[in-house]
Amino acid sequence: MAKQETTTKKKHALSFWTDMKLWKQILIALIAGLVVGMILGPPAAAIKPIGTIFINLIKMLIVPLIFVSLVCGVTSMHDMTKMGRIAAKTVVLYLFTTAIAITIGLGLGALLQPGAGIDIAAAAAVEAKEAPTLMETFVGLFPTNPISAMANGNVLQIIVFAILFGLAINIAGEAGAKIRQFFEWMAEVIYKLTAIVISFAPYGVFALMAWVAGTYGLDVLLPLGTVILAVYVGCIIQAIVVYGGAISLLAKLNPVRFFQGIAEAQAVAFTTTSSSGTLPVTMSCAQKNLGVSRGVSSFVLPLGATINMDGTALYQGVCALFVAQAFGVSLGMGDYITIILTSTLASIGTAGVPGAGLIMLSLVLTSVGLPLEGVAIIAGIDRILDMARTTLNVTSDGMVTVLVAKTEGEIDEAVYNQAHVLEAEDIPVESPPAK
Numbered sequence: 001m002a003k004q005e006t007t008t009k010k011k012h013a014l015s016f017w018t019d020m021k022l023w024k025q026i027l028i029a030l031i032a033g034l035v036v037g038m039i040l041g042p043p044a045a046a047i048k049p050i051g052t053i054f055i056n057l058i059k060m061l062i063v064p065l066i067f068v069s070l071v072c073g074v075t076s077m078h079d080m081t082k083m084g085r086i087a088a089k090t091v092v093l094y095l096f097t098t099a100i101a102i103t104i105g106l107g108l109g110a111l112l113q114p115g116a117g118i119d120i121a122a123a124a125a126v127e128a129k130e131a132p133t134l135m136e137t138f139v140g141l142f143p144t145n146p147i148s149a150m151a152n153g154n155v156l157q158i159i160v161f162a163i164l165f166g167l168a169i170n171i172a173g174e175a176g177a178k179i180r181q182f183f184e185w186m187a188e189v190i191y192k193l194t195a196i197v198i199s200f201a202p203y204g205v206f207a208l209m210a211w212v213a214g215t216y217g218l219d220v221l222l223p224l225g226t227v228i229l230a231v232y233v234g235c236i237i238q239a240i241v242v243y244g245g246a247i248s249l250l251a252k253l254n255p256v257r258f259f260q261g262i263a264e265a266q267a268v269a270f271t272t273t274s275s276s277g278t279l280p281v282t283m284s285c286a287q288k289n290l291g292v293s294r295g296v297s298s299f300v301l302p303l304g305a306t307i308n309m310d311g312t313a314l315y316q317g318v319c320a321l322f323v324a325q326a327f328g329v330s331l332g333m334g335d336y337i338t339i340i341l342t343s344t345l346a347s348i349g350t351a352g353v354p355g356a357g358l359i360m361l362s363l364v365l366t367s368v369g370l371p372l373e374g375v376a377i378i379a380g381i382d383r384i385l386d387m388a389r390t391t392l393n394v395t396s397d398g399m400v401t402v403l404v405a406k407t408e409g410e411i412d413e414a415v416y417n418q419a420h421v422l423e424a425e426d427i428p429v430e431s432p433p434a435k
């Protein structure tokens, strides 16, 4: 009798968890991971492999997901001028939000003075990274071998190949129609696979959070507390004021709904610190929770995960001022403008992977003659900063996607306003109505 009762209780507890919305599960996992990591300290790293498996699984989705959904996107959008317009709007918005982010970063760096009173003696030498020229970057967009672009996960080359492939399908008559149908079916299967992987998110998030909290105790964080504060406050201002403002004033949509809809992608970005890795989740959020068409989201989001890094730019602004203050270098107006320009370019060149922003920081520091040893100081706490900047990077991608979709009539406002949050088993499999 007693045994039966225990079994029923267990079942209740289990269904309480499994019936819970995914975003709530992720939030609970995040907080639980933080608490467990704080209690266990460094041994919490033992749980990290669960998080690594989760990251591997979402990375596994990136290439097939971008390729298949972008091909479907192009074949569902026959209007070439519309595609060009979407591309232009996307790039302009990405650059514009990035420039605002870095300005906020510089403002907070000047206001909060994170580098005041820092001991610079412990710093180790770091090598600067060479920036590729603009022409090299442009030529590099075109793959010589699409299979190797996919094998290396070169997102920009995959985007170019997918667009050309989709265009070829559109003009290939009957054969094209068959291949198009094949890709539609393929997309359904990949979206199902995405749903399976995303349902694993709470466990991955828990493990990663416990590892971070266990590894970076308060002792490590306190001396650079103001840098952390400046980056986090900056990210929150950019998200709420700039993105919230753009969603309500430009897109005339409810910003609260936006933040609800993007929450899962934010939680995954926060714990994995990879906007490319988060891409499958961001795409699900955009389509399922925010009602953005597959065509727009499958173009704007992969591009954003590669070139749009507002959080990274903001962080570079704060860190440049931190290094200048810590080393007693004074910067003039020209230096600030140089930092804005190089940070914007550096953030475009930053890969959406953990720690990439730190490497690009050396580029920004070199541009205004700041000592590269600054990078070594920041490196100690970079993971904590990466969590905030990646979250902002992903939020920004989502905001631009909604804005572009709204202006192109590619958003289903009924879905957006419901803000019905993605359930793992319930990813959309239908194509949006062809416009």
Ligand code: ASP
Pocket: 273, 274, 275, 276, 309, 311, 312, 350, 351, 352, 353, 354, 355, 356, 357, 358, 386, 389, 390, 393
């Ligand atoms: N981790 C960041 C991202 O994936 C890039 C960076 O390091 O700034 O978006």
